[in-house]
Amino acid sequence: MRLPVPRGPISEFLIERLALTPAGRWSEPPPITGDPLFADDFQLALFVAYELHYRGFDAVEETWEWNPALISFRNQLSGAFEVALESKIERLPVATGEVESRLKTVASADAGPSLSRFLESHGTVEQFREFVIHRSIYHLREADPHSWVIPRLDGRPKAALVEIQADEYGGGDLTRMHSFLFAGLMEALDVDPTYGAYVDAVPGTTLATLNLMSTFALHRRRRGAAMGHLALLEMDSSIPNRRYADGLRRLGFSHEDARFYDEHVEADSVHEAIAAHDLAAALAQQEPELASDIVFGAEALAFVESYFGNHLLSAWERGRSSLWEATTART
Ligand SMILES: [Fe+2]
Ligand SMILES: [Fe+2]
Incomplete structure (x- = not known):
């Protein structure tokens, strides 16, 4: 890069x-x-x-x-x-046994207008391209940030994290690796699938989504937040990914083109339970002092994602591009 x-x-x-x-x-x-x-x-x-x-x-x-x-x-x-x-995020006390139910509450809270609903039923090919460009900052390295946490865990939570991460990396099969599938989606949309190609094109709102993961995952003291972040990512994945896949098909893209999203509908319906129960809840049992930070990590993800979604939707509502270069070129 x-x-x-x-x-x-x-x-x-x-x-x-x-x-x-x-x-x-x-x-x-x-x-x-x-x-x-x-x-x-x-x-x-x-x-x-x-x-x-x-x-x-x-x-x-x-x-x-x-x-x-x-x-x-x-x-x-x-x-x-x-x-x-x-x-910005209210930190409430969390009892050890409460982590899973609290994560479910964060996952079911509707934080604002839905990007996935918009792309499913109204998004244009150009808007899909923009969306994929924003997301490429993370998806072309999908799973890497949370992998920093593997050596920081032990026992059941570690086994759960490795199980999720192994799937994200395609279980040793490059053609099933999620970052590889995402590169295929980028090619189908005719945008550059090179790692880092669009860093100059995305706003701070998008960079914050990755910086949040790096901040949690690269500081051992935030391992609880990193795992809460991952848990919510998995819990809040199947439905939006089905909508993205349906949106692409509505625009005439093939099943193969939408494979990245279809894979997530299936994989994350399994990951969701592993992440909430075997990873996050088990980590809180093992290290009760992390319970509050696990929920905080999930809340922080919901917070930055609502800004991200609002940024895209409000730019599109005004008939503008949501990308950074385009924004500055017009002001
Ligand atoms: Fe994935
Ligand atoms: Fe997943």
Whole structure:
């Protein structure tokens, strides 16, 4: 992946440093400003800092991954992101045995207008393309963030997480790997399936959906939140994915084109139970002090997803593109 184009002083500072050779030259970073939840500049900087742990960037030295100055800067960003999330999401006490029912409550709460309902019955091919471009930031690395948590768990929850992740990676069969299926969907829609191709095209609202997973999964202290996030992701998957598949077929796409979504309808009806019961509830039994953070992780996912959905739907309602480049080109 190429280094993205900066969107303001914070991302510019980081991206300029990473482009320097030899690696490691640092200077005083700019003050952290802007809304840490969704601002483009802030979210891009956090995305870039985390990407060094995933696949990195072309021509950026790999030693940056553990550069102490960079990590300290990233901690400031992720810390501000976490504080902002805590300020928006009410954290209520959760009893150990209550985790599964609380997750079900989050899953059944209707947080706002439904993106999947819109795409099922009204979405155009162009809107599907945009949707897939936004989602490519995660789906082309599907399952990777939560995999960071595997070595942080033990016993039953670990077995449950590995069972889910094994399916996400296609059980050893590349052609069933969810990220591979997503690349196939992108090709069917005539958009570029290259990892990271659209980072410059998506707004902070979209980058926040991935940064949330990375923040939870890359901090061991947030392993409860990471697993609550995964549980809700699985619990809230079958119905929207069926709608996306139906929407594509309504537009004339084939079963093969919609396979990514069809696979999720089936796989996640199984994952949903494993994630809620064998993973999240079992983790709370094993480590009761994580119960509240497990539910918080699910609430945080619902929160960023409602912003994401509203962003797309309100742009489309105004007859505009929801992509970042297009947004800025018009303002
Ligand atoms: Fe998946
Ligand atoms: Fe799944």
